[in-house]
Amino acid sequence: MIWTLLQTFVRSFFLQTLWNFERMQNAGFAFSVEPLLRRAHRSREAFLQALRRHYQYFNVHPYFAPIVMGVIYTREKALSDSHRTDDPTLGVLKDTMGGAFGAVGDHVIWGTWRPFCAVMALGVGLLVAYPAGSGTSSVSVFSAPAALLCAKWWVVGFLSMFNSIHLWLRWRGLQKAVADGPLVVHWVESLHLQVWAAQMRRVGLLLLAAMVLLYLARWTSSDMMLWMVAILLGSIVMKRWAFSGVAIFYWVCAASVAMTFLGIHWP
Amino acid sequence: MMHKLLIAAMWAGLISLDITACGPFMVSQPLVCGPLFGWLVGQTAVGVIVGGIVQLLWMDLSPVGVGIPYDATAATLLAVTMASIPEHCSLSQLVLALIIAVPFGFFFRWMDQYARRLNVLVVRRLDAVSDESLPITLWLGILTGLVWTWVRYAVSYVVAMGVIYKIWTRLAYVPRLTRVDQGLTMAIILLPVAGMGVTLELFLSEEPEGRWVSKRRRRRQTDETP
Numbered sequence: 001m002i003w004t005l006l007q008t009f010v011r012s013f014f015l016q017t018l019w020n021f022e023r024m025q026n027a028g029f030a031f032s033v034e035p036l037l038r039r040a041h042r043s044r045e046a047f048l049q050a051l052r053r054h055y056q057y058f059n060v061h062p063y064f065a066p067i068v069m070g071v072i073y074t075r076e077k078a079l080s081d082s083h084r085t086d087d088p089t090l091g092v093l094k095d096t097m098g099g100a101f102g103a104v105g106d107h108v109i110w111g112t113w114r115p116f117c118a119v120m121a122l123g124v125g126l127l128v129a130y131p132a133g134s135g136t137s138s139v140s141v142f143s144a145p146a147a148l149l150c151a152k153w154w155v156v157g158f159l160s161m162f163n164s165i166h167l168w169l170r171w172r173g174l175q176k177a178v179a180d181g182p183l184v185v186h187w188v189e190s191l192h193l194q195v196w197a198a199q200m201r202r203v204g205l206l207l208l209a210a211m212v213l214l215y216l217a218r219w220t221s222s223d224m225m226l227w228m229v230a231i232l233l234g235s236i237v238m239k240r241w242a243f244s245g246v247a248i249f250y251w252v253c254a255a256s257v258a259m260t261f262l263g264i265h266w267p
Numbered sequence: 268m269m270h271k272l273l274i275a276a277m278w279a280g281l282i283s284l285d286i287t288a289c290g291p292f293m294v295s296q297p298l299v300c301g302p303l304f305g306w307l308v309g310q311t312a313v314g315v316i317v318g319g320i321v322q323l324l325w326m327d328l329s330p331v332g333v334g335i336p337y338d339a340t341a342a343t344l345l346a347v348t349m350a351s352i353p354e355h356c357s358l359s360q361l362v363l364a365l366i367i368a369v370p371f372g373f374f375f376r377w378m379d380q381y382a383r384r385l386n387v388l389v390v391r392r393l394d395a396v397s398d399e400s401l402p403i404t405l406w407l408g409i410l411t412g413l414v415w416t417w418v419r420y421a422v423s424y425v426v427a428m429g430v431i432y433k434i435w436t437r438l439a440y441v442p443r444l445t446r447v448d449q450g451l452t453m454a455i456i457l458l459p460v461a462g463m464g465v466t467l468e469l470f471l472s473e474e475p476e477g478r479w480v481s482k483r484r485r486r487r488q489t490d491e492t493p
Contacts, residue, residue: 013289013290014288014289014409014412014413016287016288016291017287017288017289017409017412017413017416018386018389018390018408018409018412019287019383019386020383020384020386020387020389020390021333021383021384021386021387022387022390022391023390024333026390027389027390027393027405027408027409027412028409030401030405031405031406031408031409034402034405048398048399048401048402049398051398051401051402051405052398052401055393055394055401059332062291102332106329106331106332106476107474107475107476110329110330110331110476111329111469111474111475111476112475114293114296114329115326115327115466115469115470115475118296118298118322118326119466121298122298122319122322122323126319143312144311144312147302147311147312147314147315147316148306148311148312150302150315151302151303151305151306151311151314151315154298154299154302154315154318154319155298155299155302155303158293158296158298158299159292159293159294159299162293163292163293166292166293201470201475204470205467205470205471208463208466208467208470209467211463212460212463212467215459215460215463216460219456224456227457228456228457228460231457231460231461231464232460232461232463232464232467233464234461234464235460235461235462235463235464235465235468236464236465236467236468239327239464239465239468239469240468244337245324245325245327245328245337245339245465246337246369246370246372246373248324248461248464248465249324249365249369249458249461250366250369251461252454252457252458252461253362253366253450253451253454253458255457256450256451256453256454256457257446257447257450257451257454258450259450259453260446260447260449260450260453261446261450
């Protein structure tokens with residue numbers, strides 16, 4: 001069984017390779033679940049029918065897809081044991097789980113865990129590479145050894161932190177779903193993902209506030225600090241009003257050039 | 268130089284596979300791909316600065332549902348490529364590289380949308396095969412999807428890098444002590460501050476996964492919902 005699980009686990013990384021607007025992750029799902037379906041059905045004919053059945057519309061957060069695959073395996077196995085040819089509830093179950101796990105994944109992984117890891121990596125990398133008081137000249141901003149150190153922290157730190165949860169969720173979710181079937185939702189519930197997400201957002205906010213203070217503290221002796229606070233508040237307000245990152249980027253560039261024309265400049 | 272750009276485009280295509288085609292392991296996040304690509308083209312410091320700024324400013328991008336967000340990976344990789352053309356890139360040159368590279372993120376998003384429409388044809392073609400040959404066809408389909416994604420990204424990067432190279436060499440921008448130059452240099456200090464503002468707003472939000480969608484688009488989506 002472990003070999004089948006490993007095959008499904010590896011194949012699930014290609015869930016979105018043929019993502020399309022008509023049936024979304026259907027091809028990727030059928031490709032990933034194939035080893036499990038092969039194991040669930042005794043006859044080749046039943047296996048091929050099941051594979052065709054799972055080549056229909058499907059969409060979920062990619063990291064939660066192995067859980068759905070595991071649940072589908074248990075239901076397909078039950079179907080095979082009952083000697084029936086079709087189970088009309090399978091499609092409904094798949095769609096329901098897809099929608100629910102999609103919403104949880106978007107909020108917890110994309111909306112919280114990824115920004116949290118990014119802020120952690122950014123903060124630690126900058127602190128290690130550019131310790132406070134190391135100077136603010138353009139030379140120090142561009143220092144090659146410091147940049148290399150920072151790059152190492154960002155790349156290795158962010159990837160290992162983010163993917164430790166990502167890979168664990170995929171593998172453990174698959175294992176649990178194969179063992180528990182649809183009752184795997186109790187396991188997902190027991191993880192208290194929404195509560196963790198809320199906590200992470202609070203910790204992230206604190207980290208970010210510390211990062212902002214440290215960054216601003218480098219310019220205490222100049223007129224820059226006041227303008228930096230204005231830019232910080234301005235970007236928060238712009239984002240609240242749903243301005244895009246592109247708009248904020250060009251606004252800051254234009255503001256910087258305008259400020260120099262007003263006689264405020266650095267260095 | 269074109270030989271270097273060609274190799275850079277191939278690496279960029281490989282990194283872009285991480286956006287949807289394989290994983291995603293987050294290698295395509297600006298925080299990772301910036302320094303990594305910078306190291307590949309021999310300018311790690313440039314990659315760190317560009318990657319850090321873009322990551323902070325576009326922290327809220329997420330592929331929620333059928334939405335395809337702005338391609339911050341493309342903006343990062345193109346800005347790093349451009350800033351790596353001069354041997355010693357100044358801070359103002361770096362901001363200028365970003366100013367030129369940022370619109371290309373829209374081009375890559377459009378290209379991704381078009382490719383996903385083409386995927387519909389591939390999926391329908393797979394649908395037409397017999398049950399017996401479906402397993403092997405799925406294998407071939409996924410393999411073709413991977414190769415096709417890499418090729419389309421690599422070709423798009425070749426085109427974008429070629430255009431950018433032409434603009435960059437035509438512009439022949441060298442930092443002078445003008446006010447514009449000073450302003451661009453100051454932007455390198457202010458852009459991370461704005462990025463931190465964007466990220467602060469993201470953490471303050473109750474619905475962080477949908478922050479990148481504009482108000483107008485959200486309203487349109489609500490109107491379309493029956």
